[in-house]
Amino acid sequence: MFRSASLRWPGLLPHAVHGGVLALLLVAALAIPAPGAAASLRYDWQDRFERDDRLRLQRWIDATQAGLERLVGPLDLELRVQMRRHDRAREPVPWAQTLRARPQGVRFHVDPAYPDSAFYGDWTAAHELSHLVLPYLGDGGSWFSEGFASYMQYQVLAEMGALEHADPMPIYRRHLDAARAGYPYGEQPFAHAAASLRRAGRYSVMYWGGAVYFLRVDAALRERHRTLVDVLREYLACCRRDHDRLDDLVARLDGLTGDRLFSRELQRMRSEPGFPRWPER
Ligand SMILES: [Zn+2]
Incomplete structure (x- = not known):
């Protein structure tokens, strides 16, 4: 059954298309990185x-x-x-x-x-x-790294069945409300205030402000029927490095989504006044 179907399939296409389709399939197969081993x-x-x-x-x-x-x-x-x-x-x-x-x-x-x-x-x-999952981004990228780990920690606990409810959004909301209330820098864009938050020891404000970036990116990806973890899976399979600059990492992630979502959201974190607003869902 499989054999006859595979023999018949090329017969449906004109000869000129065969070669092109086969070449495309070959290129696509070569472009998909082999999955690595578990840690x-x-x-x-x-x-x-x-x-x-x-x-x-x-x-x-x-x-x-x-x-x-x-x-x-x-x-x-x-x-x-x-x-x-x-x-x-x-x-x-x-x-x-x-x-x-x-x-x-x-x-x-x-x-x-x-x-x-x-x-x-x-x-x-x-x-x-x-x-x-992400490379070391240095002190300048620590709001991004901590925001990422804070966002992911509840995704991982949900995956393990360790949360009371499968959807971590109510937990995010609780942390985010507290972080926004504790943001002491008024209209200063969050990414610029992050170093001061760290120096002042206001870690949870810095962590959860950074997590807003990932809530925004994930919400935008879900509108396109993808998720942040889909993109991370591709990133790990193709381009993870031990060290990277924040802007270079974001450019790599943009490359995987085929647009400028990650860098656009980074720009928002650097320019929008005040503690960043998060999407409700
Ligand atoms: Zn951390």
Whole structure:
């Protein structure tokens, strides 16, 4: 059945078109990058952890990484996961940080006394691992990087089934309302105020202001029946780099959408007065 269909199909086309169509198919096949491998995680236990705690912490990070890769595709990176203890902490993961030197990865400070449910309900791992989808953008791009990781963390938790409701929009709205209320720079465009927010230690205002960029881009893509994670999947398959300038990254993302959506929205963040407005849906 398959054989006869494939034999008959070219017969429907005039000879001149055959060659052209076949050449186009060949070019298209060559242009689609082969998907990479899933990230391989190497655990480095930098303090003493009980064997059971190691196993359950590793399961939590593996599940988060798998959730992220189900969304955006394989990261194709070797990642180191450093684990340090922080006993008697007020939350399961009081601190974590992305490691950008090769191999890249994340350093977690965890309190293993917390139960599994506390780790799976915590956004830190989803946030830090999401950072590794994009290159390191330097201090000037930190509002963009933090906005991205803040936007993605709830997409990843939703993918893992760790949110009470599948749609994270009500959670975004709560963070965004608080960030807008705490924006102290009046009509100053957000991208220009971001460095001052960071210096002043107003991290959540900087993070969630940056997340507006991704809410806007995702909303615009959805109107075209695509999503941000569709574009990220293509980006990871073709053009991820470890280091990039913000404008170069945005130009790469524009190249994948075939228009100037990403750079236009970046320009809005740099020029529109005040804390950026986000699309409701
Ligand atoms: Zn971050």
